[in-house]
Amino acid sequence: MKLRQIISIAALTGALLWGGVSSQSLLEWNVILISWDGAQRAHLEELREHGVLPNLEALAAAGAALPMEIRGHATDTKAGHAEMLSGYGPQVTGIFSNRYYQAIPEGLTIFERLKARFGQQSSTVAIAGKRSNIIEILENALAEIDLALIRSAHAALNGPVMLRALRSLKDRAFFAFFHFSDPDHAGHTYGENSQEYSEAITLCDLWLGRIVATLQELGIFDKTLIYVTTDHGFDEGRKTHSNAPEIWLVTNDPAVASPEEGIALQGDIVPTILERLGFELGALEPSLPGRSLLKKAVGASRP
Numbered sequence: 614m615k616l617r618q619i620i621s622i623a624a625l626t627g628a629l630l631w632g633g634v635s636s637q638s639l640l641e642w643n644v645i646l647i648s649w650d651g652a653q654r655a656h657l658e659e660l661r662e663h664g665v666l667p668n669l670e671a672l673a674a675a676g677a678a679l680p681m682e683i684r685g686h687a688t689d690t691k692a693g694h695a696e697m698l699s700g701y702g703p704q705v706t707g708i709f710s711n712r713y714y715q716a717i718p719e720g721l722t723i724f725e726r727l728k729a730r731f732g733q734q735s736s737t738v739a740i741a742g743k744r745s746n747i748i749e750i751l752e753n754a755l756a757e758i759d760l761a762l763i764r765s766a767h768a769a770l771n772g773p774v775m776l777r778a779l780r781s782l783k784d785r786a787f788f789a790f791f792h793f794s795d796p797d798h799a800g801h802t803y804g805e806n807s808q809e810y811s812e813a814i815t816l817c818d819l820w821l822g823r824i825v826a827t828l829q830e831l832g833i834f835d836k837t838l839i840y841v842t843t844d845h846g847f848d849e850g851r852k853t854h855s856n857a858p859e860i861w862l863v864t865n866d867p868a869v870a871s872p873e874e875g876i877a878l879q880g881d882i883v884p885t886i887l888e889r890l891g892f893e894l895g896a897l898e899p900s901l902p903g904r905s906l907l908k909k910a911v912g913a914s915r916p
């Protein structure tokens with residue numbers, strides 16, 4: 614594949630700046646937010662117990678693995694990713710479900726918040742394996758994403774582009790959103806209890822390992838926080854996710870912990886990341902409904 618095809622949707626100016634910019638940045642951390650689309654929590658836990666998700670396990674060992682829940686919107690792709698990428702529910706985003714939605718209002722995504730605050734000192738990337746569902750909610754944010762590749766594609770096609778994107782980012786501070794559609798497709802086709810569904814999740818783990826290996830090779834793993842989550846769960850034993858609010862978060866962020874009260878919610882992901890990136894949460898408009906999960910006292914040590 615040629616690079617020209619890859620950046621078909623990219624904001625070209627941002628992409629063209631890569632490489633020539635100094636590594637000076639106000640961002641202390643790089644952040645990669647990874648979505649394993651439709652990976653059911655119970656199924657994931659089963660696979661973890663069987664020891665077939667070694668790369669996810671390594672993240673959890675360095676940081677945390679916690680159960681999460683979805684509240685207040687459909688358990689589907691658009692509503693889940695809207696909350697995962699903006700921190701707001703449908704009252705603010707207008708995204709209730711795959712069918713009842715609009716684009717996330719301008720300025721509310723992590724991409725836009727980073728660019729508004731850090732400008733060209735930060736790079737933003739979105740590589741996703743579903744086209745319409747993701748593009749339709751990110752339409753207003755695309756101008757603030759330096760490299761966007763949003764297309765219907767499996768991990769085998771998008772994974773290598775993710776690694777290439779990381780190599781091009783080497784000396785830049787960045788926020789990247791990497792989305793894998795494989796578990797959702799396998800669940801819809803073969804069912805939640807199928808071997809194919811398990812294999813799709815282990816494939817995501819394989820690519821997580823390649824992402825980590827690339828970061829290590831580039832010498833930036835120790836300043837990159839990785840948060841792996843899902844947009845929604847899956848109905849037990851079925852080919853649907855009509856009522857699947859049980860999700861999860863696994864991260865190498867040593868400061869993340871389950872909240873002292875109640876279960877963590879999908880809306881807690883964005884406040885956690887924004888606080889990590891130096892935002893004062895109380896100053897954000899409109900105010901974020903979620904809470905930061907940065908609880909543990911962590912010194913200067915890095916994962």
Ligand SMILES: [Zn+2]
Nearest residue numbers: 651797801854
């Ligand atoms: Zn689905």
